[in-house]
Amino acid sequence: MHGDGQELGEVQREHWEQTYGAHPRMYGDRPSDPAVHAAESFRAAGARDVLELGAGHGRDALFFARSGFTVLATDFSLVGLSRLREAATAEGLAEKVTTAVHDVRDPLPLADxxxxxxxxxxxxxxxxxxxxxxxxxxxxxxxxxPGGTFVYTVRHTGDAHYTAGTGHGDDIWEHGGFAVHFFPRHLVDALAEGWESAEVHPFEEGELPRRLWRVTQTLRR
Structure with missing residues (x-):
């Protein structure tokens, strides 16, 4: 992001640092339902290692490690990743989990x-x-x-918080201190162009509830 967008990103980074510091297990210890689905998809595809983007305090990264995968967990929150490393060590999973502070606005720190x-x-x-x-x-x-699998989830424009709170343009709305880019369906379709296949599964999560899509797409072998 540049200009106002860059500034919003830095504000969000600080907000997440404070949130993870105040609520170290804010999402609990159980894996998310999308992570359970992803593990099944990854295993079926013969995957051995997983890169998790935005791992937070690591409930899903730890689940992947317990499921036998080698995990690289990234997040822009140093606090969240510190909690993850502590939990991995406590569970005897330190050799299965590596962490890296990374802002996804920058290129991924991995080889092709x-x-x-x-x-x-x-x-x-x-x-x-x-x-x-x-x-x-x-x-x-x-x-x-080649043949690799990408599973991601996003809140979409059918979510109750879409257009609620402060608008920042580009379908980004801030509510309760958290800024969210709500996805229209055409964005999901555009991101799947050139991939071998893409499955879009609607689901709900949380008390609001949040309305999301779980997208599973694979690369050609």
């Missing part, structure tokens, strides 16, 4: 075709511009091996 699978739960729908989202998915494509 170097991972089997990528997972991102509600990361693409943070305060990222449409241009930045396209660039991130291009990076995911770059680092995935």
């Amino acid at each position: 075709a170097s991972v089997d699978a990528v997972f991102a739960h509600m990361l693409l729908c943070m305060a990222l511009s449409t241009e930045e989202i396209h660039a991130l998915v291009a990076e995911v494509r770059r680092v995935l091996r």
Whole structure:
């Protein structure tokens, strides 16, 4: 992001740092339903290693490690990743989990075709511009091996918080301190162009409830 967008991104980074500091287990210890689905998809595709983007305090990264995958967990929150490393050590999973502080507005710190699978739960729908989202998915494509699987979830324009709160343009709305880029369906379709297949599954999560899509797309072998 540039200008106002860059500033919004930095505000969001600080907000997440404070949130993880005040609520170290804010999402609990159980894996998200999308992570359970992703693990099944990754296993069926023969994946051994997983890159998780926006891992937070690590409930899904730890689940992937317990499921036998080697995990690289990234987030822009140093606090969240510190909690993840502590939990991995406590569970005897330290050798299965590596962490890296990373802002997804920057290129991924990985070589071309170097991972089997990528997972991102509600990361693409943070305060990222449409241009930045396209660039991130291009990076995911770059680092995935042929036949690799990408599972991501996003809140969409049918969500109750869409158009609520403060509008920042580009379908980004801020509510309760959290800025969300709500996805229209045509954006999901555009991000799937050039991939071998893409499944879009609608689901709900939380008390509001949040309305999301779970997207599973694979690269050609």
